[in-house]
Amino acid sequence: MNPFRLSLQALATLIPLALLAIFVFLTAYSWPAIHFNGVRFLFSSTWNLGNLYADPVVRDGYSIAVGAQYGIAVFIVGTLASSVIALLIAIPVGIGVALFLSEYAPRRMLSVLSQIAELLAMVPSVVYGLWGLQVLAPIVLRDISPVVSRTLGFIPFFSGPATSGYNLLTAGLVLALMVVPVISSTLIEAMQRVPTDVRESCFALGATRAEMIGKILLPMVRTPLIGAAILALGRALGETMAVLMVSGGALNYLPSTIFSPITSMAAFIASQLDSALQDPSGMAVRSLAEIALVLLVIAVIVNVIARLLTYQVRGARHG
Amino acid sequence: MAELTATKTRGNAMRGSRVVSNFALATLCAIAFVLVIAPLADILWLVFERGARAMSWTLFTQVTNGISGGLLNAIEGTLVLSCGAVLFAAPVGVAAGIYLAEYGVSHWGRSVRFLCDVLVGVPSIVLGYFSYVTLVIGLGWQFSALAGAITLAVLVVPYIARFTELAMRQNPAALREAAYALGCREHQVVLRVLLPAARSGVLTGILLSFAISVGETAPLIYTAGWSNYLWSGRLTHEPIGYLTYVIWSFINQPFASAHALAYAAAFLVIMVVLAINVLARRLLKPSALA
Numbered sequence: 101m102n103p104f105r106l107s108l109q110a111l112a113t114l115i116p117l118a119l120l121a122i123f124v125f126l127t128a129y130s131w132p133a134i135h136f137n138g139v140r141f142l143f144s145s146t147w148n149l150g151n152l153y154a155d156p157v158v159r160d161g162y163s164i165a166v167g168a169q170y171g172i173a174v175f176i177v178g179t180l181a182s183s184v185i186a187l188l189i190a191i192p193v194g195i196g197v198a199l200f201l202s203e204y205a206p207r208r209m210l211s212v213l214s215q216i217a218e219l220l221a222m223v224p225s226v227v228y229g230l231w232g233l234q235v236l237a238p239i240v241l242r243d244i245s246p247v248v249s250r251t252l253g254f255i256p257f258f259s260g261p262a263t264s265g266y267n268l269l270t271a272g273l274v275l276a277l278m279v280v281p282v283i284s285s286t287l288i289e290a291m292q293r294v295p296t297d298v299r300e301s302c303f304a305l306g307a308t309r310a311e312m313i314g315k316i317l318l319p320m321v322r323t324p325l326i327g328a329a330i331l332a333l334g335r336a337l338g339e340t341m342a343v344l345m346v347s348g349g350a351l352n353y354l355p356s357t358i359f360s361p362i363t364s365m366a367a368f369i370a371s372q373l374d375s376a377l378q379d380p381s382g383m384a385v386r387s388l389a390e391i392a393l394v395l396l397v398i399a400v401i402v403n404v405i406a407r408l409l410t411y412q413v414r415g416a417r418h419g
Numbered sequence: 420m421a422e423l424t425a426t427k428t429r430g431n432a433m434r435g436s437r438v439v440s441n442f443a444l445a446t447l448c449a450i451a452f453v454l455v456i457a458p459l460a461d462i463l464w465l466v467f468e469r470g471a472r473a474m475s476w477t478l479f480t481q482v483t484n485g486i487s488g489g490l491l492n493a494i495e496g497t498l499v500l501s502c503g504a505v506l507f508a509a510p511v512g513v514a515a516g517i518y519l520a521e522y523g524v525s526h527w528g529r530s531v532r533f534l535c536d537v538l539v540g541v542p543s544i545v546l547g548y549f550s551y552v553t554l555v556i557g558l559g560w561q562f563s564a565l566a567g568a569i570t571l572a573v574l575v576v577p578y579i580a581r582f583t584e585l586a587m588r589q590n591p592a593a594l595r596e597a598a599y600a601l602g603c604r605e606h607q608v609v610l611r612v613l614l615p616a617a618r619s620g621v622l623t624g625i626l627l628s629f630a631i632s633v634g635e636t637a638p639l640i641y642t643a644g645w646s647n648y649l650w651s652g653r654l655t656h657e658p659i660g661y662l663t664y665v666i667w668s669f670i671n672q673p674f675a676s677a678h679a680l681a682y683a684a685a686f687l688v689i690m691v692v693l694a695i696n697v698l699a700r701r702l703l704k705p706s707a708l709a
Contacts, residue, residue: 102605102606104604104605104606104609105522105605107514108514108515108517108518108521108522109518109522109527111510111511111514111515111518112514112515112518112519112528112531112580113527113531114511114515114576115511115515115531115534115535115538115576115577115580116530116531116534116535118538118573118576119534119537119538119541121549121553122541122545122546122549125549125552125553125557126545126548126549126552129552192451193451193454193455194451195451196447196448196450196451196452196454197448197451197452197455199444199448199451200448200449200451200452201452203448204445204448204449213452215700216456216459217452217455217456219459219693219696220455220459222630222634222692222693222696223459223462223634223689223692224633224634224635224636224663224688224689224692225634225636225637226634226636226663226666226667226685226688227462227466227634227666227685227688227689228462229666229667230465230466230666230667230670230681230682230685231458231461231462231465231466233670234465234670235461235465236458277455277458280455284455308437308438308440308441309441309444309445310437310440310441310443310444310445311437311441313444314444331540334540335540337542338540338541338542338543338544338545339542340542340543340544340636340637341636341637341663341667344667345667345670366542366544366545366637369544369545369548370544370547370637370640373551373640373641388548389548389552392544392545392548392549395542395544395545396541396542396545399540399541399542399545400537400540400541402540403536403537403539403540403541404537406540407533407536407537411533
């Protein structure tokens with residue numbers, strides 16, 4: 101192998117190496133926390149830094165603050181709940197947007213309209229947070245929540261008046277808006293690859309456009325749709341700033357309804373370092389690293405599944 | 420006769436329901452599009468309207484003073500961090516992209532491409548914490564421009580790699596063969612012929628990476644910190660301000676001057692991101708036609 105190719109390969113290898121380094125260093129740094137917290141970490145819903153003004157005590161061989169307990173069940177539930185709500189909204193809307201652009205909108209407007217839709221993916225997440233904080237949260241409190249609790253209130257999860265606009269529902273709505281372009285752009289690409297013959301033969305048999313879409317087109321893009329939905333899930337799970345700004349920042353409190361304040365793992369990490377640094381034993385900072393590690397593992401698993409699904413489709417087409 | 424009429428009615432009813440469902444789906448799709456476009460328009464309106472109102476010369480001439488003053492320090496910081504990120508990420512990303520395009524069919528090439536896409540999916544706050552652990556604490560750099568720029572570089576390097584790969588793949592095989600036929604060495608073929616031919620795509624990737632860097636917040640919170648002062652030029656041991664910090668932190672302050680600064684910062688960030696995207700599309704057009 102010549103030196104040119106070798107140096108290219110070395111530089112390219114830096115990318116997988118970065119991924120490996122993230123995993124290794126986060127694991128190494130949080131190792132004492134992993135050992136100290138054990139499985140409790142994932143299932144306990146109490147995050148308590150303990151008494152930071154007293155001398156640290158030694159427990160299980162580790163020096164920690166008096167009464168400290170690190171449990172992230174609340175943040176795991178908050179992350180999953182907001183992401184699931186986001187997907188439940190974003191999948192149908194994303195399919196609708198993709199169908200509208202690819203099947204209904206006039207051909208010559210397709211590129212303009214899809215560029216507008218892709219702008220959604222360009223808006224920085226902190227700007228989504230700003231909008232959620234200033235515009236959406238008041239709307240959720242004033243207009244959306246009463247409607248939701250009136251129509252779905254018989255289910256306990258949707259019951260009760262919202263007391264604040266910063267809650268699970270708002271976080272889910274903002275996340276939904278952010279992940280719609282992930283779903284719609286993947287779907288449009290997949291739909292454009294479906295041969296025109298298929299559509300035309302469908303119409304020739306007398307099918308309406310809706311029947312063609314429901315019975316032929318959507319089943320043909322099923323795998324890319326699943327891949328895109330999982331990709332969107334990965335994006336929603338790891339979103340930090342928008343969730344941090346609109347979710348209400350719940351601590352030690354599992355959401356009981358869709359109007360409860362929540363915190364996601366990512367938002368918690370972003371908001372807690374200052375407090376954690378007050379812990380002289382350092383266990384709080386290491387526990388935050390353990391949250392980052394958990395989030396990394398979840399994100400990698402979700403993305404690997406999504407990429408395998410979308411690769412399979414492309415591979416099958418080329419091969 | 421009666422039977423025939425019944426069949427006809429049923430047929431009409433069926434045709435009617437088919438027409439209705441056809442119309443219903445079209446309406447639902449249009450509603451979905453509006454549901455997405457309306458918030459987007461509102462976001463842009465909010466930022467432009469409030470941002471334009473907060474615009475003034477002092478934003479560009481003064482540094483932040485508590486929760487008032489200007490944004491000069493943040494503008495400078497965002498430029499330093501984003502330029503630094505691109506400076507680190509571009510060589511690695513372009514090299515990786517060339518490798519993937521030219522030798523990417525190998526087993527290792529496939530793995531690199533796959534892991535590249537997985538790296539895109541790593542939450543940015545995880546990257547930020549990783550850099551906090553390794554650079555800020557581990558190497559003792561503290562909150563600094565270098566730590567922030569390297570974190571952003573790791574974030575954008577997969578984008579540059581994939582854009583470069585895509586652009587290089589659009590080169591016709593004849594170009595490569597012609598270059599070899601003229602007696603070029605491998606590195607000459609790639610660097611003097613193929614890469615220049617793909618430059619608009621490569622440049623697009625780099626520009627978009629710059630835009631992503633300008634808009635990022637989470638990876639900088641624990642690496643760049645925040646500073647009210649202009650950057651003195653020290654790479655480590657000196658925190659640096661950036662625009663997105665102003666947005667998320669000042670909007671939570673109960674003061675009108677803080678809100679004005681937050682909207683002004685949002686306005687600047689959005690303008691940069693939109694301008695780069697328009698520019699990137701212009702750049703991509705010729706290669707898309709070819």
